[in-house]
Structures are given as C-alpha cells and as structure tokens.
Amino acid sequence: MVPPPCGHGHHFCNGNLPTYSMNIKSLNITKHHLYPIVVLDHILSHRTRHSVGRFLDVSIVILFFATIVSYGLKFIPFIDALYIEQATMIAPKIMGLLLVLISILLFIIILELFFRFSYFEEHETTNEPTFDVLKILYTATDGDLTKSFIQSAAGEKILLRCGIPTTALQTEFLAKRSGILFDAPFPEITDGPFTLSSLVLFLLSVDEEFRTFIVRGGIREPDLVGCAEWVMRQNALAKKQERWWSHERLAAIPGIGKDWAYGAAFTLARYGKEIVERYDTYASTMSLKDTAEVTSLERILARSTGADAIIVGLSEAASMDVVFNFARSIARGIVTPELEGKKIFVLDYNLIVAALHTKDEYETTMITIFEEAINAGNIILVISNLPAFLAHARSLNSDVVTLVEPYLSSGRLQAIATIDMDNFHNVVEQNAVLMSQFEKVVVTEPSEAKMVPILERVAENLESRNPVFFLYSAIDEALRSAENYLPDGVLPDKAVSLLIEVVPQCMQAHKVIVDRSDILTLIKTKTNIPVGEIQTAEREKLLSLEQFLRERVVGQDEAIKVTANALRRARAGVRNMKRPIGSALFLGPTGVGKTETVKALADLFFGDEKAILRFDMSEYQTADSLERLIGFSEGERAGTLTKALKERPYGVLLLDEFEKANKEILDLFLQVLDEGFFSDMRGKRVSARNVIIVATSNAGSEFIWEAREQGLEVSTMKDKILSKIIERGVYRPELLNRFDAVVLFNPLGEKELAQIARIMLQKLQKRLKEKNLELVITDDLVNAVIKHGTDPLFGARPMNRAIQEKVEQAIAEKLIRGEIGEGSQVVILPEELI
Incomplete structure (x- = not known):
C-alpha cells in the first residue's frame, strides 16, 4: 500500500515504508492501459519521433519545391532543352520520394496522436504505476530494477538534480553492483498512483547497495525524493504543453477583434500599466485554480454589484502576486464568463506623483481615469499600495476616498486595492467607507x-x-x-x-x-553567521575554544566552558532554529569578566566584538519601559529593542544589569528566550532568532563573596545561590529556566588580577607599537597597576582607568619632555605612577 504524501509531498516519509504484498514478477504490466505507448516509446522514443518529424518536415518542404521546379522548367522558354529533359526524367523520382516521406510523416503523426491521446486519456483507476515508472519496469529485463531506474531518462534527470553525474554511476556503482532480482517484494498500490518518488523510496528501502551509495555521496533521502518530484513536475508540464486540444490551451489563443467591442482609455493608459501574463517571474508558476485567494478574487469580481476587492497580504508584493495570477487566469481563459476579455490596469503611483502637483489637477485626472475605465467596459482598475495612494492624495488636500465612493457604490467600476496586513489594520479598518466598499481577500503564506x-x-x-x-x-x-x-x-x-x-x-x-x-x-x-561545512582551520579553532577564551577571560573556567560548548552547538547546527542561537545569564560581582566574555563571544562567533547590541536595563525600570523597548501603541514611534533588532538582526544582545528591568520586560523575555520573537507596538513580529542573548546581573553577588570567603568552590554552591535569588524575588524560576545556561562568575584573586593587568598593558603596548614605541612590561609595573586599580567592590574594572590616568599619563609626559621618541623603549617605574 502506498501511503499518502507527507507535508513535503513525499510518500513513505518519516520511516513509513510500504507494505509488500507481491513481487515484481507478479506485476502484469501488459494489462496497464499505458502499456502500448510504453512499448511504442521504447521502440521509437518521444524525442526520436519529434526529431524524425522535424527532419521529415524540412525534407518534404525541400522536395515539394524541387518537384515544382522540375515540372515547371519546361514552361520557362530560355531554359536549355537538355536541362528540361533531365528535370523531366528525375521529376517522378522526386515526386515518389516526396510521397514516401509524406507517408512516413503521416505514420509518425498517427503514432504521436496515438501516444498523446492514450497518455492523456482519463481513467477512473489511478492505483497503478505512472507512465515514467512503467517505462522503468518495462526495461528491467535483467532483473535489476535499480539499474533500469538509473539508465532511464527520468532516473538520469533525478540523479543529476542530486549532483550525481551518469559517469559516476557507471564507474562507481553499476560496474560493481550485484543487482536486485525480480523476486524482490513490490508494494501493493491502493492509495493513488505509484510515482517516481514512490519508486525512489521503494528502491531505497529494498536496495541496500543503492542506499549506501546515495548516503556516501552526501545525498539526503528527502533530497532524492524531492529531485524525483521536481522531475515529475517538469515532465507533467512538458506533457501539458503538448496537449494543445485542452480547454486551457485553446482558450489562451487570443480572439480576433475582441477589443473592438470595448472603448479606449487614453488617460488610464498614460497613468497606468496593463498587466500581461508574467512568464518570467515565479508568480506565474503558482497553480491558479488551486489558489484560494485567486478563486475568492474571481468570485468577488464576477458579481454584478459590489465587485470590488482589497487584497491583504503579509507584504505588498504578496498582495500583487495574487493580482498577477488572476491576470494570468484571464489570459488563459480559465475564468468565469463574466470576466472573459477583461483587462487589468495598475495605476502607476510614481507617475501620478511625478505628474500631478495640485488638487484640481489630481482630482480632474482621477475622475477622468474612473470614467474611462467605466466607459471602456472591460477594465478592472488596480490601486496598488493603497496607503501610499491615499497619502499622496492627502498631501494635495484631496479626499480621494470621497471621490471614488460614488463609482464603487454604483457598481459601475470594478476595482482591486492591495495593502499589507499592518497598514490594513491601521488605515482601512479605521475608514468606514473603505470597509463598506471593498471585500477583503486575505493572502496566507503558501505551505x-x-x-x-x-x-x-x-x-x-x-x-x-x-x-x-x-x-x-x-x-x-x-x-x-x-x-x-x-x-x-x-x-x-x-x-x-x-x-x-x-x-x-x-x-x-x-x-x-x-x-x-x-x-x-x-x-x-x-x-556574518558562520554556516555551512566546517573547514579544517575552523574545526581546530572550535575544538580549542577554551584556549582562545582563556587568553581574554581570566579565572572563569565555568563561564569559559559554558560559552565554548554553546558556540560549538550553534556552529554544528544542532540548535533549535525556533529559538535564539543561544542564551545565558551571567551572575557575579562587578569587574570579574562578564562583559569581556560577551565581547569574546561576539568576536569568536560573528567575527567582530562590535557585533553587540547593548542595553543598560537600569534605564528600563519605569512604567513606560516596555513601550520604550518595543514601541508605543499610539503613534509610529518604534521601540529601542525593535529598532535595534531590525537594523542589526545578527549579533549578541547584551542586557546589562538585567535584574533592574521592569517586571513587564522580564515577562517579555520569557517569550523571547522561549520562542525567539516578540510583537512590536503594531503587533508585528520582531525576530530574535539570530542573536545570542546574554543577560548580566549582580544579583547574588553577596552570596558569591560569602562562599569565596568561606573557602568554598562557587560552582558547588550554584543551586543554593539561585534558590536565594528566587526567594528574594529577583528572578522567577521560570525565567531562569528559559536560559540555556546560568553561569556564576568567581571573584578575582591576586593571581587573576595580575593576569588581567598584564593583558591590559599588552593592549597598550600594541597601541604604542603603532607609534614606533616599545613599552616594556615588568612585574613591578604590573604590581603598580594592581595597586592603583584594584577595588574589591568593582573587581578589575578600575584597572583601565588606572592605566589611562597613571601609565598613559606618565608616557605622555615623557614624550612632551623629549625623554622618549620614535624607536625608543618605554620603561615606566612604579614611583613614576603618582
């Protein structure tokens, strides 16, 4: 039994293999209604028939003119008698050859007609192999169905779309395989036709050699099935184009003089563009009669009154696609009789803006356009991007809605307006006239x-x-x-x-x-997100992330481990794509490396430590904080977070002093951390799925210090510290559980402070080297920096200020006094740091 296709349109997906009730031998394909044309196609293929037919067409035309010339020479007085005699002798032979070729061409035409009418003949029973599968079964004479599939035209196309050339199959697979015999089990077909995609999955399930070859070639099973369905669609389209007698093909042939029955619209032609069928865009590839939006639009416009529609899409482009598909259905004659012969004109907004600058000029022109559209009798007027159209009218102090209302309410003017979902709520729903005149057609995202x-x-x-x-x-x-x-x-x-x-x-x-x-x-x-295959250099870097992080972050082994593991998971592509790339809550005292870890994270993953969207959450403690973050419900003022994520949707989102944020903001991040998005002031989704969210907090710092003073390992006290934070009501447990990791940062000891001081001095050393100065970093200098830049409450943070105010100041004074210059070694003694 062949199960129905899954969501991707694939049979047997998700491990649902067919049930086998017969073997290949028991298949009596001779009883299949397509068997005669399969035999015909095997003996004289479709391509061969077409090639022979084209050759015969050309040959017959040439011989026809040759026959006329050979018989007509005797009527030309100045032609030599010898030529006339020779032409008279060969004329019957040319005529005979012409008749033979005509007979052969007629035979080819009869064969082709037999093929086409048999192929397109409607049958009630569809529980049988399709034509392409039947051809493969017919040629599997040696018992190797896989080989027959690979050597078939359809199989070759499928495997090429997978990236497997025929030469590779011949040399690496077919030459070494043992083959499947005809006694292999074959699925019973009860739930629809057995297609190429069904055959591919069948072969993958019974032929281990073929499956192994495909897997080793890096081809995924869904990709192979997808290739089969692509080829099926290509073949179906090619056959459909050959069915010239179908209603759709015949209806698409333009009539003679149809436009003569309708009036002209010169002003509309100046300020609008007629839509013709767009073969060069993807919109023309959508199935029309199966598109609910096009069907709804056709139903509305076919009415005698109230035949006006507003298409509401996720974007303006999505709305216009429905219009283009509707125009295509009219061009192909697959609409109701009331809409046959209609022309669709789209008002050119840019041209109107450029040409019409005054209210009188604008209103006169618009009235003329409406009248011409009505008088022509076959025009459907499209107002694309309705909000922009209305805004231009308002800029000229013109009420275009009042202007167009009599035409719409009378039923004489057929109109389509397009708009995106956000503007529909903000513009149209607030206007009673527009809501009463236009019927809504909502465009949903295709599956x-x-x-x-x-x-x-x-x-x-x-x-x-x-x-x-x-x-x-x-x-x-x-x-x-x-x-x-x-x-x-x-x-x-x-x-x-x-x-x-x-x-x-x-x-x-x-x-x-x-x-x-x-x-x-x-x-x-x-x-700038690292995706794709991991190369050797990057692989080595990923495996050595801890080493890279330790060069920047001192004394925080747990933070380094958590960060490194998160980066590896994200790069390997095993993360949940419906959530942020990663999320972490860094807890610890000030100045212990939380922000430096975030910078290192941005540098390693996004290649730039500036790829950080930083928010000081202490600024978002008031009642209006949520609106300032996501946007105000009244007006068009966007929120700071909304704006930041739209402008830079990739990077690290750093939330400093997270515990100080308003409770509503903490609730907002419950959703963001779980689903990777939030809704702005207009209800529009803002994605946070391509950022790494890191919240830093001093909450629990006193407990961390307490554990350190008692000589306890901070990491072993994590559960107790988090419990105390929850008891104090700083964070709710559900919020803490939303983070991928909660990391405790240790207070820094003298050893760690010395390492940090040296790292900071090395940064200064690097800057001075650009000025051709060499700073000598000594242990005495490091200790002096620690002395002047250490505060138990602020950790290593004051060191930067100490280096700037003490070390850099001392160097500046030496430069001014001329004690050092380009190429000099710079030695700073502790006593110089006053």
Missing part, C-alpha cells in the same frame, strides 16, 4: 509543499538565462535559510531572492553547479 515548486520554476528560469545548473539541495537550502536567517520579508519571496542573488556569486567563482554550499556561503556573506 512548504507549494513553495518548493515555485522555487523550482525560478531555478529553471535562471538556468535558461545563465550558465548555471541548480541542484535540489540548493532549492531546499534556500527555503530553509530564508526562513531561519532572513527575518525581514515573506516566503517564498525571500527564498526567490536568494536564488537570484546566488547566480552572480557562482558565475564570479566560475562555478556552474549551484548546490547547498553556495546558498550557505551567500547566507554567511549577508548575515
């Missing part, structure tokens, strides 16, 4: 099963224009990466943009095959 075919057609279109070849893995990764790493925009638009952008990247690298790694390289370039 993954619908988006994959869209991306495949985009890839095919790009292949036809550029010297590239897309593997299925690139399509799959574009969809995944667009969803995971590109928070702005909607699908499939974001994924389409990735496919378009990756082409010049590959061409610049002189690469023809576009695979998963190319999409990931593009993502890395756009986001």
Whole structure:
C-alpha cells in the first residue's frame, strides 16, 4: 500500500515504508492501459519521433519545391532543352520520394496522436504505476530494477538534480553492483498512483547497495525524493504543453477583434500599466485554480454589484502576486464568463506623483481615469499600495476616498486595492467607507509543499538565462535559510531572492553547479553567521575554544566552558532554529569578566566584538519601559529593542544589569528566550532568532563573596545561590529556566588580577607599537597597576582607568619632555605612577 504524501509531498516519509504484498514478477504490466505507448516509446522514443518529424518536415518542404521546379522548367522558354529533359526524367523520382516521406510523416503523426491521446486519456483507476515508472519496469529485463531506474531518462534527470553525474554511476556503482532480482517484494498500490518518488523510496528501502551509495555521496533521502518530484513536475508540464486540444490551451489563443467591442482609455493608459501574463517571474508558476485567494478574487469580481476587492497580504508584493495570477487566469481563459476579455490596469503611483502637483489637477485626472475605465467596459482598475495612494492624495488636500465612493457604490467600476496586513489594520479598518466598499481577500503564506515548486520554476528560469545548473539541495537550502536567517520579508519571496542573488556569486567563482554550499556561503556573506561545512582551520579553532577564551577571560573556567560548548552547538547546527542561537545569564560581582566574555563571544562567533547590541536595563525600570523597548501603541514611534533588532538582526544582545528591568520586560523575555520573537507596538513580529542573548546581573553577588570567603568552590554552591535569588524575588524560576545556561562568575584573586593587568598593558603596548614605541612590561609595573586599580567592590574594572590616568599619563609626559621618541623603549617605574 502506498501511503499518502507527507507535508513535503513525499510518500513513505518519516520511516513509513510500504507494505509488500507481491513481487515484481507478479506485476502484469501488459494489462496497464499505458502499456502500448510504453512499448511504442521504447521502440521509437518521444524525442526520436519529434526529431524524425522535424527532419521529415524540412525534407518534404525541400522536395515539394524541387518537384515544382522540375515540372515547371519546361514552361520557362530560355531554359536549355537538355536541362528540361533531365528535370523531366528525375521529376517522378522526386515526386515518389516526396510521397514516401509524406507517408512516413503521416505514420509518425498517427503514432504521436496515438501516444498523446492514450497518455492523456482519463481513467477512473489511478492505483497503478505512472507512465515514467512503467517505462522503468518495462526495461528491467535483467532483473535489476535499480539499474533500469538509473539508465532511464527520468532516473538520469533525478540523479543529476542530486549532483550525481551518469559517469559516476557507471564507474562507481553499476560496474560493481550485484543487482536486485525480480523476486524482490513490490508494494501493493491502493492509495493513488505509484510515482517516481514512490519508486525512489521503494528502491531505497529494498536496495541496500543503492542506499549506501546515495548516503556516501552526501545525498539526503528527502533530497532524492524531492529531485524525483521536481522531475515529475517538469515532465507533467512538458506533457501539458503538448496537449494543445485542452480547454486551457485553446482558450489562451487570443480572439480576433475582441477589443473592438470595448472603448479606449487614453488617460488610464498614460497613468497606468496593463498587466500581461508574467512568464518570467515565479508568480506565474503558482497553480491558479488551486489558489484560494485567486478563486475568492474571481468570485468577488464576477458579481454584478459590489465587485470590488482589497487584497491583504503579509507584504505588498504578496498582495500583487495574487493580482498577477488572476491576470494570468484571464489570459488563459480559465475564468468565469463574466470576466472573459477583461483587462487589468495598475495605476502607476510614481507617475501620478511625478505628474500631478495640485488638487484640481489630481482630482480632474482621477475622475477622468474612473470614467474611462467605466466607459471602456472591460477594465478592472488596480490601486496598488493603497496607503501610499491615499497619502499622496492627502498631501494635495484631496479626499480621494470621497471621490471614488460614488463609482464603487454604483457598481459601475470594478476595482482591486492591495495593502499589507499592518497598514490594513491601521488605515482601512479605521475608514468606514473603505470597509463598506471593498471585500477583503486575505493572502496566507503558501505551505512548504507549494513553495518548493515555485522555487523550482525560478531555478529553471535562471538556468535558461545563465550558465548555471541548480541542484535540489540548493532549492531546499534556500527555503530553509530564508526562513531561519532572513527575518525581514515573506516566503517564498525571500527564498526567490536568494536564488537570484546566488547566480552572480557562482558565475564570479566560475562555478556552474549551484548546490547547498553556495546558498550557505551567500547566507554567511549577508548575515556574518558562520554556516555551512566546517573547514579544517575552523574545526581546530572550535575544538580549542577554551584556549582562545582563556587568553581574554581570566579565572572563569565555568563561564569559559559554558560559552565554548554553546558556540560549538550553534556552529554544528544542532540548535533549535525556533529559538535564539543561544542564551545565558551571567551572575557575579562587578569587574570579574562578564562583559569581556560577551565581547569574546561576539568576536569568536560573528567575527567582530562590535557585533553587540547593548542595553543598560537600569534605564528600563519605569512604567513606560516596555513601550520604550518595543514601541508605543499610539503613534509610529518604534521601540529601542525593535529598532535595534531590525537594523542589526545578527549579533549578541547584551542586557546589562538585567535584574533592574521592569517586571513587564522580564515577562517579555520569557517569550523571547522561549520562542525567539516578540510583537512590536503594531503587533508585528520582531525576530530574535539570530542573536545570542546574554543577560548580566549582580544579583547574588553577596552570596558569591560569602562562599569565596568561606573557602568554598562557587560552582558547588550554584543551586543554593539561585534558590536565594528566587526567594528574594529577583528572578522567577521560570525565567531562569528559559536560559540555556546560568553561569556564576568567581571573584578575582591576586593571581587573576595580575593576569588581567598584564593583558591590559599588552593592549597598550600594541597601541604604542603603532607609534614606533616599545613599552616594556615588568612585574613591578604590573604590581603598580594592581595597586592603583584594584577595588574589591568593582573587581578589575578600575584597572583601565588606572592605566589611562597613571601609565598613559606618565608616557605622555615623557614624550612632551623629549625623554622618549620614535624607536625608543618605554620603561615606566612604579614611583613614576603618582
């Protein structure tokens, strides 16, 4: 039994293998209604018939003119009699050959008609192999079904889309395999046709050699099945285009003089553009009759009154896609009779803004456009980006809603407006006239099963224009990466943009095959997030993260371990993509390395320690703090966090003094830490899934100091310290549990302070080296810095100030006095640090 497809459209996914009730031998394919054309296609393939037909067409035309010339020479007076005699002799032979070729062509045409009508014949029973599968079964004469699949045209296409060339299959697989025999079990087909994707999964389940070869080649099972479904769709489209007698193909043939029955619209033609079918964009690849939005739009516009619609999408582009698909359905004649022959004109907003500068000019022109659209009799007017259209009218002190209302309410004007979801709530729902005149059509995001075919057609279109070849893995990764790493925009638009952008990247690298790694390289370039295959140098760095961190963070082994493990998990790609990259709460006294750890984290993961979005949560303690963070409900003022994440959606989000934040903000981060997003003041999602969230806090510092003074290891007291923090009501347990890790930072001892002082002096040494000065770092200098820059309450933080006010000051004075100059060694004695 063949189970129905899963969410991806794949049969047998998630380990659901078929039940076997017969073997391949018991399949009597001769009874299949497509068996005759399978035999025909095996003897004389579809491609061969077409090639022979084209050759015969050309030959017949040439022989036809040759026959006319040979018989017509005798009627030309100045032609030599010898030529006329020779032409008369060969004329019957040419005529005979012409008739033979015509007979052969007629035979080929009859065969092709037999093939097409048999192939497209409707049958009630679909529980049987499809044509492509039947061809593979027919050629499996040696008992090796896998070999037959690989050597078939469909199998070759499938494996090429996986990135496996035919030569590799011949030399590395077929030459060494033992083969499956005809007594292998075959699934009983009861739940729909047995397609190429079903066959692929069947072969993977019964042929261990084939499965091993695929896995070793780095091909994922869903990718192989996806390739099969891609080829199935390509074959179905090719066959559909050959079905010239179908209603859709015949209806698409334009009539003669249809436009003569309708009036002209010269002003509208000046300020608008007619939509014609867009074969060059992904929008034209969507299934029209299965698109609920197009069906709803057709139903509304087919009415005699109230035939006006407003399309509400996640974005303006998504709304316009529905309009383009609707125009395509009109062009192909697959709409109700009331809409046949309609033309769709989109008002060119930019042209209107550029040309109309006064209220009178604007209103006169708009009235003329409305009247022309009505008088023409076959025009549907589209107002794209309705908020911008209304805003321009308001800038001229014109009430365009009042202007257009009589036309809409009378039912004489058919109009479509497009708008995104946010503006619909803010603009249209607040206007009673617009709500009463337009019926809403909501555009939902397509399912993954619908988006994959869209991306495949985009890839095919790009292949036809550029010297590239897309593997299925690139399509799959574009969809995944667009969803995971590109928070702005909607699908499939974001994924389409990735496919378009990756082409010049590959061409610049002189690469023809576009695979998963190319999409990931593009993502890395756009986001600075390390993705893709881990190379040797990076692998060594990841395995030695603790060493790198210890060079910057002193005396915090637990923090280093937690940070290193979090980075490795994130880079390995095993994290939950629906949450932030990572999250941690750093607890400890001031000046012990919490912020330095965050900087090291940003540097290691994002390649820049400046990739930090820093918020001082002590500034968000008042009642309006939440609004200041996410945005004010009244007005268009965006919140600081909302703005920061939209401008820089990739990096480390540092929340300093987290315990001081307003309770509402702590509640907000319950959701952010768990789901990776929050809603701004307009209800729009703001993603935090591509940031590492680190909250620092001094909460519990006194308990940490207490443990240290008692000679206890702070890490062993973690549970007790956290319990005391919860008892005091600083943090709720559910908030602490949302963090991937809660890390306690130890107070610094003399040994750690000396290491930190030396590291800070080395930074100064590096800066002076750029000025051709060599600072000599001595133990005495280190001890002097510790003496002047240590405070038990503030840890190592005062050291920077001590170096600046004492060491740098002493160096500056030496330079001014001329005691040192370029190329000098700089030695600072402790007594000079007054």
